[in-house]
Amino acid sequence: MNKQDTGDSLAVIDRRDFLMAAAGAAAAFAMSGFAGNTRAAAPHALPPLPYAENGLEPIITAKTMGFHYGKHHKGYVDNLNKLAAETEYVGLALEKIIADTAGRAEKAAIFNNAAQIWNHTFYWQSLKPNGGGEPPAALKQKIEASFGNMDGCKKELAAAALSQFGSGWAWLVLDGDKLKVVKTGNADTPLTTALKPLLTIDVWEHAYYLDYQNRRADYVNGVLDKLINWEFALRNLG
Numbered sequence: 425m426n427k428q429d430t431g432d433s434l435a436v437i438d439r440r441d442f443l444m445a446a447a448g449a450a451a452a453f454a455m456s457g458f459a460g461n462t463r464a465a466a467p468h469a470l471p472p473l474p475y476a477e478n479g480l481e482p483i484i485t486a487k488t489m490g491f492h493y494g495k496h497h498k499g500y501v502d503n504l505n506k507l508a509a510e511t512e513y514v515g516l517a518l519e520k521i522i523a524d525t526a527g528r529a530e531k532a533a534i535f536n537n538a539a540q541i542w543n544h545t546f547y548w549q550s551l552k553p554n555g556g557g558e559p560p561a562a563l564k565q566k567i568e569a570s571f572g573n574m575d576g577c578k579k580e581l582a583a584a585a586l587s588q589f590g591s592g593w594a595w596l597v598l599d600g601d602k603l604k605v606v607k608t609g610n611a612d613t614p615l616t617t618a619l620k621p622l623l624t625i626d627v628w629e630h631a632y633y634l635d636y637q638n639r640r641a642d643y644v645n646g647v648l649d650k651l652i653n654w655e656f657a658l659r660n661l662g
C-alpha cells in the first residue's frame with residue numbers, strides 16, 4: 425500500500441557526489457557507534473531492535489512494531505538477500521550497495537530494499553522509550569542556532585513529516601555546519617546526498633496506520649514529544 429508518488433522529495437544528485445557522500449556517511453556512522461550494517465556480510469541480517477517490541481507504547485503499539493519490524497523490515501532483508509544472490513552485490517556492505525544502485529533504474533529493486541533496510545535500522549535508533557523532551561546541551565545549542573528554538577525545529581520536522589506526499593521519511597540532517605530538515609520519498613535516503621542524517625521519522629502508512637489510521641499528525645506529534653532520541657542525533661553529529 426505504500427509505493428506512491430515521491431512528491432517533492434530530495435532531488436536526485438550527481439552520481440559522483442553521491443558516492444563521495446555515501447562513503448563519508450558510512451565512515452561517520454562507524455565512528456559514531458551507529459549499529460547499522462556497515463560490515464560486508466552475506467546474507468544480510470535483520471539488526472536487533474534496541475528495545476522490546478512494546479517498549480514504545482502507548483505511542484507505537486507492539487502490534488505495529490510486530491508488523492513494522494517483524495514483517496516489513498525483515499521483508500526488506502529477505503528481499504535483498506534474494507535479489508543480491510549471484511550478483512556482484514553478494515558480500516557487499518549495505519552502504520556500498522546503496523551507493524552503487526542509487527539512481528539506476530535497472531537496479532531499483534536492489535536499491536529500494538537495501539535503502540529500506542538502512543533507513544529502518546536508523547529509524548529504530550531515532551526513537552527510544554521515554555524519549556522526547558530536552559536534547560543534550562550540545563545539540564540544543566546547535567538546534568537553536570539553526571532553527572531559533574526547539575519549537576522551531578520540532579515544527580519543521582512535523583511539517584516535513586506531514587507534507588510528505590505518500591510514503592517516505594522526514595529527517596534532521598547536518599548540512600555543512602547547520603542543521604536542517606528534509607524529506608525523502610519511498611526508499612530515498614540522505615545517504616545519497618552530501619547531507620549527514622542525524623535522525624528520522626518513518627511516515628510510510630505501515631508505521632502508523634494500525635494505531636492512528638489516517639491521523640498521521642497524531643503519530644508524528646507523539647513521536648516528537650515522547651519518543652524522539654535526541655542523544656542518537658547528537659552522537660551522529662560527531
Ligand SMILES: [Fe+2]
Binds near residue numbers: 628630
Ligand atoms: Fe517503515
